Amino acid sequence: MDNFSFFPEQASTMAARIDSIYFTLVALSILFATLIAVFLVYFGIRYRRSAKTDRSNILHESMALEFGWSFIPFLMAMGIFGWSAFVYYDINRPPDDALEIYVIGKQWMWQIQHPLGKSEINELHVPINQPVKLIMTSQDVIHSFYIPAFRLKQDVLPGRYTTLWFQATQPGEYHLFCAEYCGTDHSQMIGKVVAMGQQEYERWLSGNVASESMVDAGKRLFNDNGCSSCHLASGTGIGPALEGIFGTEVQLEGGGTALVDEVYLRESILDPQAKVVAGHQPVMPSYQGVISEGGVLQLVAYIKSLSNTQ
Ligand code: HEC
Ligand SMILES: [Cu+2]
Numbered sequence: 001m002d003n004f005s006f007f008p009e010q011a012s013t014m015a016a017r018i019d020s021i022y023f024t025l026v027a028l029s030i031l032f033a034t035l036i037a038v039f040l041v042y043f044g045i046r047y048r049r050s051a052k053t054d055r056s057n058i059l060h061e062s063m064a065l066e067f068g069w070s071f072i073p074f075l076m077a078m079g080i081f082g083w084s085a086f087v088y089y090d091i092n093r094p095p096d097d098a099l100e101i102y103v104i105g106k107q108w109m110w111q112i113q114h115p116l117g118k119s120e121i122n123e124l125h126v127p128i129n130q131p132v133k134l135i136m137t138s139q140d141v142i143h144s145f146y147i148p149a150f151r152l153k154q155d156v157l158p159g160r161y162t163t164l165w166f167q168a169t170q171p172g173e174y175h176l177f178c179a180e181y182c183g184t185d186h187s188q189m190i191g192k193v194v195a196m197g198q199q200e201y202e203r204w205l206s207g208n209v210a211s212e213s214m215v216d217a218g219k220r221l222f223n224d225n226g227c228s229s230c231h232l233a234s235g236t237g238i239g240p241a242l243e244g245i246f247g248t249e250v251q252l253e254g255g256g257t258a259l260v261d262e263v264y265l266r267e268s269i270l271d272p273q274a275k276v277v278a279g280h281q282p283v284m285p286s287y288q289g290v291i292s293e294g295g296v297l298q299l300v301a302y303i304k305s306l307s308n309t310q
Pocket of ligand 2: 105108142143144178179180181182186189
């Protein structure tokens with residue numbers, strides 16, 4: 001408990017912005033609670049039954065008062081709404097140049113996969129002063145990825161990808177908690193985020209285990225599972241070519257379009273019949289139960305790499 005604090009240090013670019021909203025709300029609440037309490041006591045004493053206070057000239061209506069106590073709180077509420085919405089918007093828009101790291105939550109641990117192949121359990125190493133985007137999913141129940149020092153928290157859901165982005169500002173080790181009750185050992189589902197300088201991070205990334213990058217692993221799965229026999233780069237196979245599709249809109253059978261993002265790719269692999277590409281037969285087999293969530297992430301990374309032509 002010695003390193004537990006109610007106000008952890010502010011270690012991300014979002015932290016100070018969120019704290020300002022928080023402290024403003026607390027200050028306003030204290031202000032109004034105090035005002036009401038003081039007037040309550042003051043009037044209670046002043047107009048108590050035995051007091052000889054002047055009770056003539058009772059005020060029955062006042063447009064100015066009505067207007068004032070409706071309009072001023074309204075402005076305050078809208079101000080807080082606008083301010084919070086502004087911050088919320090930024091929290092939900094990862095910058096395009098963010099470093100992408102994949103996270104899988106499972107009972108009861110966090111599995112982290114770095115694009116260049118390094119993977120870790122219950123630890124997340126990130127560089128400071130660079131936006132990092134986490135693409136997260138769960139293998140079983142709902143978890144929640146929570147880093148108090150960054151003031152950020154995002155649910156991690158089975159069957160979906162959610163994202164969380166941040167930019168760490170100081171090197172250090174920070175608590176990582178699962179913030180959604182997820183079963184017996186939920187309280188043990190803890191880890192740490194290690195933020196380090198760019199060079200240290202590079203060194204850490206390239207250190208020991210020369211494992212396969214996510215793209216390479218995805219490419220291997222793509223060949224091993226027969227994807228490559230239907231999805232030919234030439235587009236002449238049974239399935240559509242996957243080159244360059246990421247980030248585009250595809251036409252669907254029966255009208256409509258879909259944006260090709262991580263969620264769409266995952267669905268195309270696990271539930272191919274959910275959205276059938278126009279001009280194709282629904283003949284792709286489902287890989288539900290065949291390829292793990294980790295494998296799907298690697299395939300997604302590989303298919304994304306087919307669209308990186310710069
Ligand atoms: C039997 C042939 C076949 C195999 C094997 C196959 N697919 Fe497909 N795939 C298709 C067809 C046909 C479509 C188009 C119809 C549809 O959307 O279901 C498709 C669609 C897709 C799409 C959507 C493409 C788009 O343009 O929107 C993706 C992504 C995809 N497959 C990935 C894979 C991956 C990854 C594998 C291997 C794990 C795989 N496929 C294995 C035939 C196949
Ligand atoms: Cu959990």
